Amino acid sequence: MLPNMDPKKMQMMLKKLGMKVDNIPANQVIIKTESGDITIEDPQVIKTSVKGQVIFQVSGNVKEQKFSDEDIKLVMEQSGVKDEEEVKQVLQQTSGDIVEAIMKLKKK
16 A cells, blocks of 8 residues: 555545455465465455456465475375374474485384
8 A cells, every 4th residue: 555545545546447455354375386385374365356357465474384285195104194283293394305204204
């Protein structure tokens, strides 16, 4: 937003330009990628609609997970550990190194 501009005036100005801006109340945003998840805690989410296109702007506390759900399943299968939280914890300790995580879990 522009400094010292009344939010209502800003909304009217954007509406004249064909834009609609909404704040979306959210507790968490998760972006799923091939290499792992990006989790944004306590996010501020702004939804902007412009001529039929929707744009989301997200900011907050970012936590990246360097492994995917498939990695977790593979480590569980190969290590014989059924506790998903334990597997996630070891994968975080090993920075997503699947082989190292399996070896650590097998030693237990």
